[in-house]
Amino acid sequence: MNFFKTFKSDTWVKPYIKQYKGLLITALLLGLMTSFCAAALMFTSGYTIDKAATHPINILLIYIPILLTRAFGIGRPVFKYIERLMSHNWVLKVTSDLRTRLYKNLEGDASFFTEHHKTGDIMGLLSEDISHLQNLYLRTVFPAVISYLLTIVASLALGVFNPSFGFFVFLLLFVEVFLVPLISVTIESARRAYQKEVKNDLYIQLTDNILGVDDWVVSGRKKDFKNLTSKNIKSLDSSKNKSKAFRRNRDFGLQLVFVAIVVCFLIFTNLTMTHNQAQANFVSAVVLAIFPLSDAIIPVSQGFEEWPLYKDSINRLNTVQPVTNNLPKQVTINPKDFNSISLNNVTFEYDSNSPILIKNFSQNIHKGEKLALLGPSGIGKTTILQLILGDLSPQQGQIQVNDFDISQIQENREQIFSVLNQKPFLFNTTLMNNVRLGNEQKSDAAIKQAIERVGLKDLIESLPDKYNTIVGENGARFSGGEQERIALARILLQDAPVVLLDEPTVGLDPITENELLETFFDVLQDKTIIWVTHHLQGIKHVDHVVFMNDKGIEMEGSPQQLYQTNSHFKELYQMDQGI
CATH class of the missing domain: 1.20.1560.10 (ABC transporter type 1, transmembrane domain)
Structure with a gap:
């Protein structure tokens, strides 16, 4: 029976x-x-x-x-x-x-x-x-x-x-x-x-x-x-x-x-x-x-x-059943035609018991702009990135890319967005293969050029196997900062117009963090960047700062403007710089 x-x-x-x-x-x-x-x-x-x-x-x-x-x-x-x-x-x-x-x-x-x-x-x-x-x-x-x-x-x-x-x-x-x-x-x-x-x-x-x-x-x-x-x-x-x-x-x-x-x-x-x-x-x-x-x-x-x-x-x-595809008719945006991301009165809450509540959040991010999202841990900064990607759907409000709802570009969103997070995963294969994940169609010469742009050429060429070095399980062969640079080389190969940075320098020492941020904003200067960070190190590289708390946006503006007009921002910046 x-x-x-x-x-x-x-x-x-x-x-x-x-x-x-x-x-x-x-x-x-x-x-x-x-x-x-x-x-x-x-x-x-x-x-x-x-x-x-x-x-x-x-x-x-x-x-x-x-x-x-x-x-x-x-x-x-x-x-x-x-x-x-x-x-x-x-x-x-x-x-x-x-x-x-x-x-x-x-x-x-x-x-x-x-x-x-x-x-x-x-x-x-x-x-x-x-x-x-x-x-x-x-x-x-x-x-x-x-x-x-x-x-x-x-x-x-x-x-x-x-x-x-x-x-x-x-x-x-x-x-x-x-x-x-x-x-x-x-x-x-x-x-x-x-x-x-x-x-x-x-x-x-x-x-x-x-x-x-x-x-x-x-x-x-x-x-x-x-x-x-x-x-x-x-x-x-x-x-x-x-x-x-x-x-x-x-x-x-x-x-x-x-x-x-x-x-x-x-x-x-x-x-x-x-x-x-x-x-x-x-x-x-x-x-x-x-x-x-x-x-x-x-x-x-x-x-x-x-x-x-x-x-x-x-x-x-048999408990694993296919998920119904409720996406609307999909459109393809040419990466060269990207011009803006708009978040209009976005409200999102995981559930009634969740501490994360994003309410009526609005931002207009234009092509080439560098935006920093700051705030205490657990306030919803990473959740905003997930909303922008379309991994989460807001309960209210709308997120648009070039006047298209974010749900309309999900099938080809990798052409618009690339992501660098706190701990990029590196596979136990060669360095070339790990970087090639960004774009499998790129030549070896293009991969080596990307590695050079992120500042790893001298290190890699000093190794016995050079570009065929095995990175080890989860990138164990390289330090945290080097792993982030390898992941950045992937992003350069992917060549998407928008780069989402989710606290990529967390856990690094201040010197390594500062050098890495300099590299990020140098090689990505022609990209639109949305950067989630927990402190003000490297904040001079962005055009616009949005500081969030549990009630919403506490302050926003350019770093220079906020430093001159907002005492709280000035105090936080001086504390972060050890002034």
């Missing part, structure tokens, strides 16, 4: 079985042919040995069985190889579609998804659930269907010669391919569900620990950090050991049942096939033919016992 309930409203498994049903049927038939060739190989081998032992008067009497033995000996690995190619091709097609669909769904509304799932859950979803569906086909569906077909075919074939014995063998095979797998899934269901839960908890713990590792190191609690997951790991290992013990005992029991089938065949063939020499030659052939069936039948139970993992993965994937 659980099985049918899981698939009743499923949209992640059934559609792809129908979509690629031709390839699926072919793979199953090839699997059946593999087992048939294995059984036929043993049959013809047994017959040839028996027939040869009776000293036939002519070698031609066993020539045909010898040829068949060779044919089935070749056919078994050939069919097995082709079956593996077809089945894995089918599975890879399906899982490729599944992964594409999953990423599109998450990309469509990542913020909505993270509101309902923890980061560790997302990691589990991406790393395990699709793989579980892949294993569902390879370890459960294919072996089970092939074993059921073999059971039916073998029982019917025996039933032609002796209906009673055919039915008796069917009952024994029924125990192997249906009853024991059901017992396995019943016993292991709770245990596998527990293991899945513990692994998800580990994902969540490890995610939190890795993201907060600096705090653990600073606090000196290295031992506590190491012991955080030890309890869950021990529980998981203990549960897995119990599963292994059960699996060993179950497989031994299945082997005993198969031995009982062999004994039954020995008794049956000796009672019915020993009336003359011609019949006796088939005794060992018939008995040997059933041995290869164990390779197809016994693995079925192992596939069934993993059903709780598959069920959980299917249920979780």
Whole structure:
């Protein structure tokens, strides 16, 4: 009942079985042919040995069985190889579609998804659930269907010669391919569900620990950090050991049942096939033919016992539904035609309990203008950048680019906006590849020119591998300021007219910060810049300053004007400069 309930409203498994049903049927038939060739190989081998032992008067009497033995000996690995190619091709097609669909769904509304799932859950979803569906086909569906077909075919074939014995063998095979797998899934269901839960908890713990590792190191609690997951790991290992013990005992029991089938065949063939020499030659052939069936039948139970993992993965994937695209008709703005960004009486609040409230915020930012947004942490400065990008939608008011609503340019917004935030992510590949992310169409010469413009040429050319230097995981090879310069080189390649700077120099020492700001405003002098910052270092580079507090805009104007006319601004500036 659980099985049918899981698939009743499923949209992640059934559609792809129908979509690629031709390839699926072919793979199953090839699997059946593999087992048939294995059984036929043993049959013809047994017959040839028996027939040869009776000293036939002519070698031609066993020539045909010898040829068949060779044919089935070749056919078994050939069919097995082709079956593996077809089945894995089918599975890879399906899982490729599944992964594409999953990423599109998450990309469509990542913020909505993270509101309902923890980061560790997302990691589990991406790393395990699709793989579980892949294993569902390879370890459960294919072996089970092939074993059921073999059971039916073998029982019917025996039933032609002796209906009673055919039915008796069917009952024994029924125990192997249906009853024991059901017992396995019943016993292991709770245990596998527990293991899945513990692994998800580990994902969540490890995610939190890795993201907060600096705090653990600073606090000196290295031992506590190491012991955080030890309890869950021990529980998981203990549960897995119990599963292994059960699996060993179950497989031994299945082997005993198969031995009982062999004994039954020995008794049956000796009672019915020993009336003359011609019949006796088939005794060992018939008995040997059933041995290869164990390779197809016994693995079925192992596939069934993993059903709780598959069920959980299917249920979780079915909670990920595509987000309806509510965007209006999209327009494309030529970057050269950009002239302004307008925020008109924008009001935004995450929820009634959120400390962030942006109310009636208005600004007109013209081409080439440099705007700085200042204010205490948590006041909504970064939220304004998200509103400008279109990642968030205001509850009231309007945001426009060239008189087009921001929602109308979402499909091609990377042509207008580039973003540099507090911690740009650098991939564990070469420096050239990391910078090339800004624009994959640019030549190596253009990339090197961008690196030179951000002031990294001398450093890079002093390294052994120069521009092919591996930057390390998350840019570990370079300092914080150097990482920001690499990210700035990306922006130069992207060449969008508007650059959003979200506190890119936070955490840097004052000298490095000042040098970096000089570089930013020098290489981006022809761009429109909206800069979120928490203090007044480098404020001389901007044309307009907007200082926000929890009630709205406290003051705004050019830095020079504010310094002359606003005592609060002058006091903050002098404090920041250490005057």
